Amino acid sequence: MEEFIIPKSLNEALRIMSEMDVEPFAGGTDIMVKYRYDKPAKPFLFIGDLKELRYVKDDGEYIRIGSSTTYSELLENRNIDKIFKEIIKKIASPSIRNRGTIGGNICNASPAADTLPFLYGMDCEVQIVSINNSRFIPIKDFIISPKRTLILKNELLKEIRYKKEKFNKYFYRKIGLRNANSLSKLSFFGCARIKKNIIEDIRISMGAVSPVVAREREIEKMLLGLDKKGLNSIKEEIIKRYEDIIHPIDDQRSTAEYRREIVLRILNYFLENIYII
Amino acid sequence: MKVKIFLNGEKIEMEINPLKRLIDVLREDLNIKSVKEGCGEGECGSCMVIINEKVYNSCLIPVGSVNNKKILTIEGIENKKILKEIKRRLKDEFQCGFCENGMLISLYALFKKKRKPNKEEIKEAISGNLCRCTGYQNIVNKLKIWKNS
Numbered sequence: 225m226e227e228f229i230i231p232k233s234l235n236e237a238l239r240i241m242s243e244m245d246v247e248p249f250a251g252g253t254d255i256m257v258k259y260r261y262d263k264p265a266k267p268f269l270f271i272g273d274l275k276e277l278r279y280v281k282d283d284g285e286y287i288r289i290g291s292s293t294t295y296s297e298l299l300e301n302r303n304i305d306k307i308f309k310e311i312i313k314k315i316a317s318p319s320i321r322n323r324g325t326i327g328g329n330i331c332n333a334s335p336a337a338d339t340l341p342f343l344y345g346m347d348c349e350v351q352i353v354s355i356n357n358s359r360f361i362p363i364k365d366f367i368i369s370p371k372r373t374l375i376l377k378n379e380l381l382k383e384i385r386y387k388k389e390k391f392n393k394y395f396y397r398k399i400g401l402r403n404a405n406s407l408s409k410l411s412f413f414g415c416a417r418i419k420k421n422i423i424e425d426i427r428i429s430m431g432a433v434s435p436v437v438a439r440e441r442e443i444e445k446m447l448l449g450l451d452k453k454g455l456n457s458i459k460e461e462i463i464k465r466y467e468d469i470i471h472p473i474d475d476q477r478s479t480a481e482y483r484r485e486i487v488l489r490i491l492n493y494f495l496e497n498i499y500i501i
Numbered sequence: 502m503k504v505k506i507f508l509n510g511e512k513i514e515m516e517i518n519p520l521k522r523l524i525d526v527l528r529e530d531l532n533i534k535s536v537k538e539g540c541g542e543g544e545c546g547s548c549m550v551i552i553n554e555k556v557y558n559s560c561l562i563p564v565g566s567v568n569n570k571k572i573l574t575i576e577g578i579e580n581k582k583i584l585k586e587i588k589r590r591l592k593d594e595f596q597c598g599f600c601e602n603g604m605l606i607s608l609y610a611l612f613k614k615k616r617k618p619n620k621e622e623i624k625e626a627i628s629g630n631l632c633r634c635t636g637y638q639n640i641v642n643k644l645k646i647w648k649n650s
Contacts, residue, residue, distance in 0.1 A: 227518070228563060318556060323561065404628035
């Protein structure tokens with residue numbers, strides 16, 4: 225049996241997936257570490273070089289990204305927002321960014337995945353395809369828990385898309401041990417549209433402080449329409465609400481206590497400085 | 502699986518397990534010893550190679566995925582002017598030297614793409630190369646005053 229199958233087209237890949245049990249392999253930066261000592265149980269299906277999965281398009285309404293697009297390709301593309309590029313630049317190192325893909329980051333569904341807080345904040349949707357079906361799912365529904373998504377054995381993640389929405393405030397923090405090649409202890413993404421000191425829209429998402437990215441539209445809604453004074457008057461309550469929805473854990477990278485403390489301080493900083501960011 | 506690569510300009514065809522890591526194929530099958538295994542997880546950069554003009558960690562690449570691609574290692578660029586100039590400037594900088602080949606590959610790829618990179622670009626280019634004795638400062642300082650010849 226072939227252990228490394230290289231389909232020539234997306235259709236061929238999907239046909240193979242409908243006939244046999246394979247593990248999709250895009251950049252492989254995680255897979256190769258996972259199987260460093262153990263033989264993989266299933267053949268790999270190499271989708272990293274499929275042109276049909278490597279693109280960035282702006283169709284006027286959405287930014288659409290093919291799942292096998294590498295981080296480096298995103299950094300080089302003019303359709304990708306400046307803030308998203310800043311986030312991507314903090315992922316790993318140039319050689320990993322040349323190989324790692326956005327689809328891999330999503331499908332691995334790590335709580336610490338660095339593209340996720342932004343994609344949650346943008347209400348991104350993922351397109352899941354099989355040989356005879358295609359569906360779009362909001363990313364927050366697609367990712368169920370650490371390492372688990374809704375994807376079925378015969379399906380591939382084809383496209384990631386998010387609406388082109390204009391915010392005038394963007395903010396991102398990644399806390400890791402060093403600048404390059406560090407996995408996040410935690411991360412924070414916030415953006416807002418503020419006109420005449422009134423919050424018209426706001427998005428707040430936090431990475432690596434819960435099994436999945438922490439974002440709560442109900443809390444964000446409490447901030448809509450507020451001015452500086454209004455925001456200040458409920459700031460403590462907002463922070464308390466976020467404290468209730470996050471569930472950080474102790475692991476090899478950090479402790480629950482550190483994560484909770486720091487992410488809430490960053491939240492506090494974001495809310496206090498939102499008008500001047 | 503039949504795999505064809507263009508290694509340092511030479512066409513090589515081989516029948517090989519496609520899951521074998523590129524670093525192992527280079528070292529064991531093709532006698533390319535400049536690529537070193539440090540961490541084996543893409544963290545240290547001592548196995549860095551250039552594939553189709555971009556840098557990659559060869560420990561994370563199954564050889565089946567580089568079929569028909571152009572691969573460069575130190576052995577293939579030794580005589581290139583850019584590498585010679587980088588080495589001249591960094592003469593006596595490296596101490597233990599384990600990270601050296603990986604660093605040189607990263608720097609070569611950078612200077613090949615951009616003749617006058619700034620300090621930040623140099624720092625970024627070697628950010629995936631782990632050095633624990635020479636340090637980065639001297640390398641960056643010696644290279645940032647590159648004069649275009």
